[in-house]
Amino acid sequence: MRWVFYTLLVANLVYLGWHLTADRLERTPLTSSSPPAAKGAEAGSASSLALLSEQPQPGKAALAAPSSSQAASCTVVGPWSDSDEARRARIQLRAAGLAGRIEPVRVEKDRLNWVYLPPFESRQRALEALNELQALGVDSFIVKEGDYANAISLGYFSSAESAEGLRTKMRNAGYPVFVRETAREVTEYWIYLPPSEDGGAALADFLVGNPQASRSQSQCPGNARWEG
Known part of the structure; x- marks a missing residue:
């Protein structure tokens, strides 16, 4: 009967060892060629960033928005092809009581x-x-x-x-x-009148005597000094 006892004991030990090994195999993750979960999360983040980059950016929209306060508009007279002609025209305008500032403008x-x-x-x-x-x-x-x-x-x-x-x-x-x-590309010279000055009859008379010039409206130059 002793050999029967030892046979059963060995069989139980073998069965116990096999069960423990199988349990460990079930708990151990299998190696795969697919990327781990962390890589998948990074890919999802990249996709989200791409979508966000296509949306309007608040900073850029604010920069592109027009200012709430409109810039002053000036009456401009010209153009002249060189600065000497523009200076002579400004002298005529000054004699008629009109202040003005000469501004060079690049045009095509x-x-x-x-x-x-x-x-x-x-x-x-x-x-x-x-x-x-x-x-x-x-x-x-x-x-x-x-x-x-x-x-x-x-x-x-x-x-x-x-x-x-x-x-x-x-x-x-x-x-x-x-x-x-x-x-x-050439440089033209225009005479800017102050924002409050439209030239009136004095400018009309000047344009009659200077048919090559014309009157227009443009945004006033910044930090302007008007010479009367």
């Missing part, structure tokens, strides 16, 4: 559509392309300096349709032609 004039081939890698290559174009009867020249040195100009057009027509024609012939809008 002569807006044109430029048709061109982009700059070549060398002057020699640009010359070869120029000769090829001129042999085909295409009016063109090489740009000699500046950001577009060694480009080939095919002309300036006031009409965007004309420029686009030439671009299409040249591209169909195999030339990578582009169109760029250009303008000449």
Whole structure:
């Protein structure tokens, strides 16, 4: 009977050991190729940030909003192409009892559509392309300096349709032609009258004697000093 007792004891020990091992396996997490939960949380945060970045930002909206107090409006007279002419005009206005301040203003004039081939890698290559174009009867020249040195100009057009027509024609012939809008920037000189002054009859008489000038309205310059 003793061997039966020992056999049962060994069997119980084996069963107990197997049960404990199985329990530990159930409690141990399996290794996976998928990212852990923390990475998933980070991805969710990134998605939320992307959505937030698409919403209007209060700071930017406040900066873009117009001021509640409107800036003063001034009567302006001009323009003149150089400061000496503007000073002579201001002397006339002063003699008529009108104070004024001369302000230079940068403006763009002569807006044109430029048709061109982009700059070549060398002057020699640009010359070869120029000769090829001129042999085909295409009016063109090489740009000699500046950001577009060694480009080939095919002309300036006031009409965007004309420029686009030439671009299409040249591209169909195999030339990578582009169109760029250009303008000449010049400085004009205007005389600003004080905010409370519209010029009245005195300004009307001045404009009769200076037909090249005109009257307009503009925001008054800051920290203005009016010379009467």
